[in-house]
Amino acid sequence: MPDKSMDDAMESAVGAHFSGLRLEALRLPTPSAPSSPSSSSSSAGPLANGALSNGAAVHANGAELVPNSPLRQPFVIGVSGGTASGKTTVCDMIIQQLHDHRVVLINQDSFYRGLTAEESASAQDYNFDHPDAFDTEQLLECMGQLKRALPVNVPIYDFTNHRRCSERFRKVNASDVIILEGILVFHDQSVRNLMDMKIFVDTDADIRLARRIKRDNLERGRTVSSVLDQYGRFVKPAFEDFVLPSKKYADVIIPRGGDNHVAVDLIVQHIRTKLGMHDLCKIFPNVYVVQSTFQIRGMHTLIRDRDVTTPDFVFYSDRLIRLIVEHGLGHLPFTEKQIVTPTGSVYMGVDFCKKLCGVSIVRSGESMENALRACCKGIKIGKILIHRVGDNGQQLIYHKLPMDIAERHVLLLDPVLGTGNSASQAIDLLIRKGVPEERIIFLNLISAPEGIHCVCKRFPRLKIVTSEIDSGLSEEFRVIPGLGEYGDRYFGTDN
Ligand SMILES: Nc1ncnc2c1ncn2[C@@H]1O[C@H](COP(=O)(O)OP(=O)(O)O)[C@@H](O)[C@H]1O
Ligand SMILES: Nc1ccn([C@@H]2O[C@H](COP(=O)(O)O)[C@@H](O)[C@H]2O)c(=O)n1
Numbered sequence: 287m288p289d290k291s292m293d294d295a296m297e298s299a300v301g302a303h304f305s306g307l308r309l310e311a312l313r314l315p316t317p318s319a320p321s322s323p324s325s326s327s328s329s330a331g332p333l334a335n336g337a338l339s340n341g342a343a344v345h346a347n348g349a350e351l352v353p354n355s356p357l358r359q360p361f362v363i364g365v366s367g368g369t370a371s372g373k374t375t376v377c378d379m380i381i382q383q384l385h386d387h388r389v390v391l392i393n394q395d396s397f398y399r400g401l402t403a404e405e406s407a408s409a410q411d412y413n414f415d416h417p418d419a420f421d422t423e424q425l426l427e428c429m430g431q432l433k434r435a436l437p438v439n440v441p442i443y444d445f446t447n448h449r450r451c452s453e454r455f456r457k458v459n460a461s462d463v464i465i466l467e468g469i470l471v472f473h474d475q476s477v478r479n480l481m482d483m484k485i486f487v488d489t490d491a492d493i494r495l496a497r498r499i500k501r502d503n504l505e506r507g508r509t510v511s512s513v514l515d516q517y518g519r520f521v522k523p524a525f526e527d528f529v530l531p532s533k534k535y536a537d538v539i540i541p542r543g544g545d546n547h548v549a550v551d552l553i554v555q556h557i558r559t560k561l562g563m564h565d566l567c568k569i570f571p572n573v574y575v576v577q578s579t580f581q582i583r584g585m586h587t588l589i590r591d592r593d594v595t596t597p598d599f600v601f602y603s604d605r606l607i608r609l610i611v612e613h614g615l616g617h618l619p620f621t622e623k624q625i626v627t628p629t630g631s632v633y634m635g636v637d638f639c640k641k642l643c644g645v646s647i648v649r650s651g652e653s654m655e656n657a658l659r660a661c662c663k664g665i666k667i668g669k670i671l672i673h674r675v676g677d678n679g680q681q682l683i684y685h686k687l688p689m690d691i692a693e694r695h696v697l698l699l700d701p702v703l704g705t706g707n708s709a710s711q712a713i714d715l716l717i718r719k720g721v722p723e724e725r726i727i728f729l730n731l732i733s734a735p736e737g738i739h740c741v742c743k744r745f746p747r748l749k750i751v752t753s754e755i756d757s758g759l760s761e762e763f764r765v766i767p768g769l770g771e772y773g774d775r776y777f778g779t780d781n
């Protein structure tokens with residue numbers, strides 16, 4: 287192909303963002319799958335759909351943890367322990383620390399059966415610590431609804447008169463995390479089976495009794511003698527018969543309840559990891575999904591919205607891409623560096639990796655260059671254009687890469703990983719140019735599971751950093767839910 291037509295091909299592909307490359311053409315073998323004319327979000331080579339379902343990991347209790355897909359299931363935590371052990375306190379601490387996620391607390395107490403007038407007359411003889419005191423069927427129904435992402439009306443229980451409020455309910459909406467708390471939440475197997483994680487709050491019995499006397503006196507309208515009487519007749523025996531035997535089901539036991547900040551921090555960390563971990567990350571350990579926060583979801587909501595304006599699309603894309611670039615840079619090696627601060631103190635720090643470059647897959651990958659330049663001053667950025675010729679599946683690859691690319695770590699840029707075909711061809715080229723596979727970090731905003739399978743199977747040592755993994759590809763190889771033609775939307779050429 288003469289130079290002129292190559293120039294034309296590049297020119298028309300990159301539009302206003304053409305940056306004057308010296309071109310070299312490579313003729314590749316015809317790919318086995320059909321290809322589409324534009325970016326990697328819709329290019330050739332679908333995987334068999336079975337690949338995803340074969341590989342998908344399922345949680346121990348059957349619940350799939352797929353935080354970024356519409357099939358997402360909430361993470362359910364059970365918190366049990368004796369009365370006044372600090373269950374509610376520990377739950378409040380967890381909720382406070384998980385502020386980036388929607389968390390709801392369901393109290394088993396809400397499902398106490400209200401006493402009849404007759405039972406109320408001799409409430410002091412009623413055993414509130416026996417499993418039959420709860421309407422477990424109703425609790426299961428309510429949890430089932432929440433797990434199916436449906437809102438529920440939770441009863442409101444009044445400890446002062448042992449009744450449910452007949453006309454009021456607490457409306458609870460679907461959430462990322464559901465915490466189910468109560469003295470007997472580990473007693474019933476069907477309730478246990480709902481849980482992804484079980485925590486037992488283990489507090490000394492004397493401390494619990496002291497707290498209970500104080501609390502029931504102040505908050506539940508009880509006299510000290512009635513609390514002591516109830517404790518000896520019902521609370522203590524039921525603790526030994528039902529609560530303590532259920533401790534064996536716990537995954538985590540927290541001594542000292544809410545005083546144990548280390549345990550609460552570790553639990554919160556674990557929940558965060560589980561929430562941020564797509565099943566594909568368990569299968570392919572080199573796939574990293576940036577920790578999801580409401581800010582990140584908010585930015586995705588904006589750029590995925592078909593009605594967003596181009597300036598907003600560009601603004602929020604740039605913000606998201608910077609986060610991905612920063613995350614990607616975190617995977618580079620560093621050297622230790624000691625400096626002296628203006629206070630004359632020594633600071634033990636690290637020095638950035640200098641042998642680095644970016645490579646964008648033209649044209650949509652060019653939209654990531656600004657964010658990369660903003661994070662890495664003066665970084666060299668190469669380009670790869672994969673160009674389809676005619677309808678017979680033949681492709682040409684043009685590239686302009688730094689001369690010493692084989693000695694550099696490469697941040698490969700393409701905002702959407704669709705089928706994985708364009709990405710694979712670009713990675714192939716980099717490897718042929720001498721870049722070791724493990725030195726390539728592929729940065730994208732959205733990945734389709736099919737693309738992850740395709741790239742990770744072929745290049746298991748390469749790293750992928752993305753911000754969301756979508757549901758899959760449509761029959762036309764478009765990422766679903768996706769965000770359409772990224773390059774057109776970013777460069778304002780989508781009319
Ligand atoms: N670490 C703690 N130190 C002092 N008081 C506590 C502590 N944890 C809980 N409490 C108090 O003890 C009482 C029972 O705690 P709570 O968290 O409601 O226990 P539970 O839900 O297990 O019955 C409450 O009045 C609470 O304020
Ligand atoms: N009407 C009621 C209902 C329950 N109790 C006691 O509450 C305890 C469970 O609540 P915690 O917050 O302490 O876990 C349980 O031990 C019941 O004895 C009650 O006194 N009156």
Ligand SMILES: [Mg+2]
Nearest residue numbers: 370373374375
């Ligand atoms: Mg409580």
